[in-house]
Amino acid sequence: MDYGKKVTASCPATVANLVCGFDILGMALNDPQDEIEMTLSDVPGIRISHTDGYALPSDPAQNVAGAALLDLMKEVQEPVGFDISITKHIKPGSGLGSSAASSAGAVVAANHLLGNRFSSKDLVRFAMAGEKVASGVKHADNITPCIMGGVTLIRSIFPLDIVQLSAPPLFVTVVHPQIEVRTSDARQILRKEVLLKDAIRQWGNIAGLVSGFLQKDYDLIGRSLEDVIIEPVRSMLIPGFDEVKSRSKEAGALGGGISGSGPSIFMLSRESETAIAIEVIMKEVFQSIGIDYKTYVTTLNTTGVKVKSEY
Amino acid sequence: MDYGKKVTASCPATVANLVCGFDILGMALNDPQDEIEMTLSDVPGIRISHTDGYALPSDPAQNVAGAALLDLMKEVQEPVGFDISITKHIKPGSGLGSSAASSAGAVVAANHLLGNRFSSKDLVRFAMAGEKVASGVKHADNITPCIMGGVTLIRSIFPLDIVQLSAPPLFVTVVHPQIEVRTSDARQILRKEVLLKDAIRQWGNIAGLVSGFLQKDYDLIGRSLEDVIIEPVRSMLIPGFDEVKSRSKEAGALGGGISGSGPSIFMLSRESETAIAIEVIMKEVFQSIGIDYKTYVTTLNTTGVKVKSEY
Structure with a gap:
């Protein structure tokens, strides 16, 4: 055991669902990213501090990074402890995978400190305890x-079956309107049943989107970014959504929609100029509505959580 | 116009749905195939004869090949007629795309006689009139x-959006129990609504299956061949289905299910030995039930309808 060893981890924001892939698809972004500093200790237990002002709980069982680490530690025989300092740049409740960044970052960093004994799939399993x-x-x-970077598919959650999908380079423009949409609320407004004909249209789009990524067919990606089931319901919680989407597509976006359960909206583009033009549109829309916002112009992250050793 | 020119077309059987891809996925088989002979005539109209005993209608508007050709002829300016002789080896009502073989074969053959003026997508559009x-x-x-061969995706039917998916070599074992399941009946017993959680599981599998084909990942293809929506309902119309499926998987099948709306059952395998062993299982099951059947051990067809000129 390398007690005293310290690492820093950069933990990317993520966009879940990717419009038509509710609960199964996601992609990582190069900006924003959280930073986690973690030191391996011979004092058992998890000690969490935050350098930001989000007032997140520091009790490990209540903290997403802590809960994930507790799950990981069940499978570590030796006595270990972790001292963690988290600096969040991904705002909680943004729909950009803030909790995932903390839990995923924590288990990847811990795995690094433990000599990379766990597989990516193990790490996903541990980090899911944080999401809970x-x-x-x-x-x-x-x-x-x-954890893995790029675009990923959860074919099945029980049992866990993960598929990494190669994808062409993509620019991503994100706007985070500073309103609150709780994941649990966004889930509750969904109907428990859907029309079979809508489900068929949805799985056509999912199949098209997966093919578009793997075959690097930008037009097919664009045509497939359509959600007839979730977006019509959830987008009502996000003022300005329809205008951002229609104007972004007019400006050349491949397509886009709600990031995760919102309120952030993301748009994919093939060219950086388009991604920048879309940021201007997003700013205009939320300025005119009078809602504070934050925007990002970034790219598809292909590495996932990055760990650096610091002695 | 090359009046008097004659062609023959070989028209492959097809497996629609591919377990989890209801209404969107399909693949072509090398066996069985129909044969169409077609002569371009300067006598306007469509004259259809059948060399088989299926008593299919010869009135063009009532015949699937005729209806497809009538749709095609609307977009031909010159006066043309077609003399057609159809030999069906794909039994109507088998669930192996018998009507599609006739309508697709007819429009591909006619297009050949007309100098290949129409695109594959046009031909799909014409042939859909036959399916109607x-x-x-x-x-x-x-x-x-x-028409296209291989594995295909209908991302959207209105507007028509077709994607060809590359796939690894596959062996296909088919059993056609000689019972009647009408497509319209098989469609009517489906519920109009499905549980969102089932739809999510289904689209995880569809995304997995498409990735499996494109990434030539046989295990992923196998894991994704699961249908939680259509098969549990439709398989009740097919005696022996559960036994064929479970024993085929025990024997090494990647997976499989109902071909189209049934009653044929198909199983995919990586090795020819497995495909042959599955045929034995299928024969045993239907012999023990006492239902007549026909089996095929074949491979994924990658060419689609093949046309040969004959002067």
Whole structure:
């Protein structure tokens, strides 16, 4: 055991669902990213401090990073402890995978300190315990791209079956309107049943989107970014959504929609100029509505959580 | 116009749905195939004869090949006629795309006689008029693989959006129990609404299956061949289904299910030995039930309808 060893981890924001892939698809972004500093200790237990002002709980069992680490530690025989300092740049409740970044970052950093004994799939499994603390549900569609990078598919959650999908380079423009949409609320407004004909249209789009990524067919990606089931309901919680979406597509976006359960909206583009033009549109829309916002112009992250050793 | 020119077309059987891809996925088989002979005539109109004993209608408007050709002829300016002789080896009502083979074969042969002026997508559009005659619904999930070969995706039917998916070599074992399941009946027993949680599981599998084909990942193909929505209902119409499926998987099948709306059952395998062992199982099951059957051990067809000129 390398007690005293310290690492820093950069933990990317993620976009879950990717419009038509509710609960199964996700992608990682290069901006924003959280930072986690973690030191391996011979004092058992988890000690969490935050350098930001979000007042997140520091009790490990109540903290998403802590809960994930507790799950990981069940499978470590030796006595170990972790001292963690978290600096969040991904705002909680943004729909950009803030909790996933903390839980995924924590388990990747811990795994590094423990000599990389666990597989990516193990790490996803541990980090899901963090997501359960955050939203009451063990979901993996943010955690998986956060850990693995790129675009990922959760074919099945029980048993866990993860597929990494290659994808062409993509620019991503994000706007985070500063309103609150709780994941649990966003889930509750969904109908428990859907029309079979809508489900068929949805799975056509999912199949098209997966093919578009793997075949690097930008037009097919664009045509497939359509959601007839979730977006019509959830977008009502996000003022300005329809205008951002229609104007972004007019400006050349491949398409886009709600990031995770919102309120952030993301748009994919093939060219950086388009991604920048879309940021201007997003700013105009939320300025005119009078809602504070934050925007990002970034790219698809292909590495996932990055760990650096610091002695 | 090359009046008097004669061609023959080989028109492959097809498996629609591919377990989890209801109404969107399909694949072509090398066996069985129909044969169409077609002569371009300067006598306007369509004259259809059948060399088989299926008593299919020869009135063009009532015949699937005729209806498809009538749709094609609307977009031909010159006066043309077609003399057609159809030999069906794909039994009507088998669930192996019998009507699609006739309508797809007819429009591909006619296009050849007309100097290949229409695109594959045009041909799919014309042939859909034939499917409407057969089942009352303009569907394309048999026609498209029949025309293009391989595995195909109908991302959207209105507007028509077709994607060809590359796939690894596959062996296919088929059993056609000689019972009648009408496509329209098989469609009517489906519920109009499905549980969102089942739809999510289904689209995880569809995304997995598409990735499996494109990434040539046989295990992923196998894991994704699961249908929680259509098969549990429709398989009740097919005696022996559960036994064929479970024993085939025990024998090494990647997976499989109902071909189209049934009653044929198909199983995919990586190795020819497995495909042959599955045929034995299928024969045993239907012999023990006392239902007549026909089996095929074949492979994924990658060419679609093949046309040869004959002067």
